[in-house]
Amino acid sequence: MYTERELVEKVAGGNEAAYKELFTRYWDQIYSTALMFTKSPEMSEDMAQEVFARIWIKREKLKEVVRFDAFLFITARNLIFDQLRQKVFTYEYGLYLTEYFKDPALSPCDSIELKEMERIIRQGIHLLTPQQQTAFCLSRFQGLKHEEIAIQMGISKESVKSHIVRAISSLRKYLNDHSDPLAILVWIMLMK
Template sequence: MSFLPDHPLLAALPDASEEQRFRTLFDRYFAGLLHLAERIVHCPHEAEEVVLDVFTKVWHQREELVVHGNVPGYLASAVRNRSIDYLRRRNRHRNITADLPIHRPCSAPSPEEQAATKQLQHLIEAAIQELPTRGQQIFRLNRFSGLTYQQIADTHGLSPKTVETHMRRNLIFLRNRLQRYCDLPL
C-alpha cells in the first residue's frame, strides 16, 4: 500500500497486491482494535461495526492517506475517535427518542415507503447473491435464522473463528456494495 511504505509487516510483502497487503494489515490488527472498541462502546457487535468502519475508511482513502511510523497507533486513534463518535450519536438518538410520546399511534407505511422498502430489500438480496456460496450460507444463517457463530460452526464443521472471519468479510463486502444507497447497520 502506498501509504505504508516502511511498515515492517508490509515491507515483507513487496510483491503483494494492495488488497493482499491490506488483508495482512487487517488480519494483524483487527482483534486488538476490536478489543479497544469493545472497551469503549461496551457491545461486541457495535464495536465490530466501529472497527470495520475504520478499515473501510482506510481502504477507501488509501491513495490519499499518509501514515509514517506508528500504524497501530494511527489505527487505535481512529478506532477510539470513531467509538466516541458512535457513543455521541447513540446518546443523541436516545435523547431524541426519550422526548417522543410513548403511546403515539402507529401509522401504516405510505405507498412510497413500502416501495422504497421493497427496493432496498431487492438491493440487499442482490448484494447477498454476489457473496461466495459459503459466505451466503453463513450470512443467512446468522442474520436471517438467528444462529450464533458457534451454532453455525457446529452445523458446518467449522471453527467459530472461521465463521467470524466469513461474517467479517461478508459485512465488509455488503457495506461497500450498499454504501451508495444508504447508511445500513449490517
Template sequence: MEKTYLNSEPDLLLLVSQGDEAAFARLFHAYHQRLGAFVFQLTGSITMAEEIVQEVFIRIWEKKEKLSQVHHFHPYLYMVAKNYTFSFLKKLGRELEHKQQWELTLSASTDNPYEESTDACFRRIIDQAVAELPAQRQKVYLLSRDEGLRQAEIAERMAISRETVKKHMVLALRAIRSYALTHPESNLLFFFLLLK
C-alpha cells in the first residue's frame, strides 16, 4: 500500500487511525486552509482561527482510532471544528465577563501601594508556567514571545518543521492556561488574551 492510499480518503483515514504520521500530514495539508476559512467565518479572527484549527487537528490525532469508522471525513471534520469553536467562544465570553468583574474588584482595592501590579502578577505566573515546559517547547514559545519570530523563522532557526513549531505553540499555550488555572490569583483565563 505504498502510494495507492494517496488518492483514497478511506485508506488515508485508516492509515491515520493506525498512527501513520505521514498520512496525517497529508490530511492536515488537504484540509487546514479550508477549515481555517470556515472557522474564520465563525470567529472573525485570523489568530483565533489558526489556533482553533491547530487544536482541532491535535484532537483528531489524539482520537485517531475513531477515524477508521469515519466514512466521510469532510463533514466529520467540520462538525468537530464547529462544536469546538462554539465551546471556545462561549468559554472566551465567560473569561471576558470574569475579567471585567475582576478588574472592577481590583480597581476598588488599589489603595495598597505595595500590592503587585496586575501585569507583573500575570507575567510572573506565565514565566513560572513557561519554566515547566519541555525544553524544545519552551524554546519555541520564547522565540515567539520574546524575539517576536514568526513560525517559519522559528522552524528555520531550530531546524524543525513548521508543523512541529505550530504543534509546540498550541501545546505550550494549553499548558500555560492549565497552569494559570491552578493559581487562585489568576482564576480567570485572562491569560488567553495576554498570550496573543
C-alpha cells in the first residue's frame, strides 16, 4: 500500500493501478460530500465519478499538488457547486426539489421555505431592468458565456458584463434586505 504522496505521484505518471487505488481510497469521501449537498444518491454518484474523471484527465498537474486531500476536496466542492448552480431553476432540478421537499421525513416548514425562497429570488430578478434580466438569466441559468450573450442580445461583450455585474449587485442587495437565509444560500451557490 502506498502513502498518499507516492500514490499521487504514480497517478501523475499515468499508473492506472495507482489511479484505481486512489479511486477506491477516496470514493466514499467524495460521494458523501456530494450527497451532503445534493441529497440525491444518483446525482452524487455522477458527481463523484466526474471528480475522479477530471483527476485522471489532469493527472500531470498532480505533481504540483502539495496536499492531495485538500486538492481533492476543493475539486469536488467546485464541481458540486457548478453542477448545482446549473441545475437551480431548471425544469429538471425544479422537479427534483419538488420531490425532495415531498419527502415525508421533512417538515411542512421545509416545503414552505422552498416556495418562499423561489418567490424571493424570482421577485428580485423581476425587479431588474429587462437588459439585466436577460443577460443575467442567459449567464446563470443557461450557462452562456459573455461572447454568446453579446451575440444573442446584439450588444458588446463589455455591455453584457456591465449588465451582469449590476444585476448581481442589485440581487445581492435585494436578498440582504429580505434576509432569508435559505435564499442567500442559493444565491451564494448561483454566484460561485
